[in-house]
Amino acid sequence: MVTLTQIAQHCKLSVAAVSKALSDQPDISVRTRQRVKRVASRLGYVPNLAARTLATRRTMVVGVLMAFPQIPTVIERIRGIQDAASQAGYATAVAFHDGKPEHENEQLQLFVGRVDGLVLTSPRPSSALLDNLRRLRLPVVLLSEPWPQIEADYVGMDDREGGRVAMRHLVDRCHRQVAYLGQAADTPSDRALLDGMRCALREVRLPARALRVLWGNTEQAATAANVERLLAATPRPTGIIACSDMAAIWVMHRLRARGVVVPKDIAVVGFDNTELADLAAVPLTSVGQPSFDIGRQAGALLIERLRTAGTPLPWRRVVFPPQLVIRESSGRPA
The missing domain is CATH 3.40.50.2300 (Response regulator)
Structure with missing residues (x-):
């Protein structure tokens, strides 16, 4: 099994620097991070996620809680979130709910201790859900439904x-x-x-x-x-x-x-x-x-929150313009 020490020897860096580079820590330059990752890939390095979680207190997992999975745009948005998360080295855990507050809250509870942050679509958040989100104290990005009761970044359509x-x-x-x-x-x-x-x-x-x-x-x-x-x-x-x-x-x-x-x-x-x-x-x-882009932007905002934990950032609102695509179903009345 390839170790951090072996990667450090190949890169002529300290083990601490290699660990930070593989974790995308901002105090390591982008160029060095890329070089370390290339060497790690060439050597066949596989990270010990359990050890990393214990050492960093991070799960390296982003949670996604969505309503109405039968709607095609939901899947496209999840694909976008996953794309942003995977590029940053995070896995994505997805849960669906049927729009009912009690079911949504049940699914949220399953994320406790298992994710570092959440992307959330909540048509009508209950007081119990809001209380649980505050208790979890996780970074949250709201998707499609902006709620003033939740301090969070928001991404959606105009x-x-x-x-x-x-x-x-x-x-x-x-x-x-x-x-x-x-x-x-x-x-x-x-x-x-x-x-x-x-x-x-x-x-x-x-x-x-x-x-x-x-x-x-x-x-x-x-x-x-x-x-x-x-x-x-x-x-x-x-x-x-x-x-x-x-x-x-x-x-x-x-x-x-x-x-x-x-x-x-x-x-x-x-x-x-x-x-x-x-x-x-x-x-x-x-x-x-642009559902994929909306999801990807939400994922990117959450990753930025996770990487800058402890650094105060203003809450951001990203809104995409709509585009009317005209086909045969609309026309003049008889």
Whole structure:
């Protein structure tokens, strides 16, 4: 087994310097770190993670706690986090929850003592979750949902602009009754999306009643029930904005089952611009976000916090602009 002493002899450095270089300590120059890592790789060095954890009190693991794993953007964001973490020598441990506070808190408890920091997506954090996060005293980066109760860096999409762009796209195509099928009224992202949609209505002097909102669209059955409510409404909307591409696919599936033609009878717009948008029976217009880059930025911010532990840094907010990708599902009403 190759040891730190052997690497130090090859590099003509002290064992302490080699250890710091392999751990990416900032007091070792980037050039020296790269040289030490090349030598270690050539010699076939395998770090003793258990010993490193005892010596440094670090697990070298980043925790990721995410809601709604069925949404494709979640996986892309995890890939981005993992990319940033692995480049810094950290492993990634991932746990999912169903959006319910008690399940989210259960998963958080499993990370205790096993990770050095967390990337967290919490649609509605409970008081118990907030208390546990404060007790853990771990660096946290919030993803997608900014919460003022948690002091943490934040990375996400400009949701307000995303909502504005989606609504403006439909009203510019003469839609005057639009429905938004959202996740939940008490999530920051949904509130920001709605704020943007209402801004777009004001821009073209349409009344607030031109927008109808229905919640709970994280499961197909609930989304189908909401579509039925819209079809029975008077006036019936000629455009529907869904909170995700997945929800938009569920909308179009239900509309097709009821003989409603997209976009001739009702136009549909989704969010996230995933592969689902291209593969839909009617290609889906969607507001895209760079999910991999968002995840990678979140991972990079967390790694920076871990490397500069003890050094005060301002809380950072990184927001990516949305991009509307127009396909066949949006059009003028009949």
